[in-house]
Amino acid sequence: MKQVIYNLLLTVLLPFLLFGCSRNDTNTKASADAEGSGAATEAKAPYYPGLIQEYESLLVQDPKNLAAIIALGNAYYDSGQWEQAVGVYERALALDPRNADVRSDRGTAYRNMGLPDKAIAEYRATLKYEPGHQGARYHLGVVYAYDKKDYAEAIHVWEDLLRIAPNHPQSESMRSCIVTFRKVVKKDDEK
DSSP states (O other): OHHHHHHHIIIIIHHHHHHTSOGGGTSSHHHHHHTTOOSOOOOOSOOOTTHHHHHHHHHHHOTTOHHHHHHHHHHHHHTTOHHHHHHHHHHHHHHOTTOHHHHHHHHHHHHHTTOHHHHHHHHHHHHHHOTTOHHHHHHHHHIIIIISOOHHHHHHHHHHHHHHOTTOTTHHHHHHHHHHHHHHHHHHHHO
16 A cells, blocks of 8 residues: 555656756756856756665556656756656657747757757747747757857847747846847848
């Protein structure tokens, strides 16, 4: 009986705790780069040793438990294990291909793995399913700006985001970058 209650808590309550905060805007290399530091930040979500093993063992019992799959992917993501996170998110997307949060997190994991084209594709897929997804739009601009050096596209993406979310947590940073990138684009156009 204790095991049943324990599994219920893992599958029902813990994902709510894990999903309560969006990792996309706070604790990734993308956010650090967009802030201009260029250094990756440590994951701010708490990482509990053994959590990954708990989810893996739960999935042995119920391999299609979507909440547990996503939570496992998030645990890998939060601990900086990008390749493992991508693999687990793939399992989640096989069950729920329209899950915008999983797609966006997978995009950020790709970016942190040094795969900007895959990140862009994932953010675009996220926006296809959820056009107002702020995290995907923000990080799409980050990839264009800092990985692809496509400042015109970064400006376009961030201006769209600022239209739908003028008070986005990164709005000041985006506005500052837009001003700077416009100067760069203008100089490139003058050449």
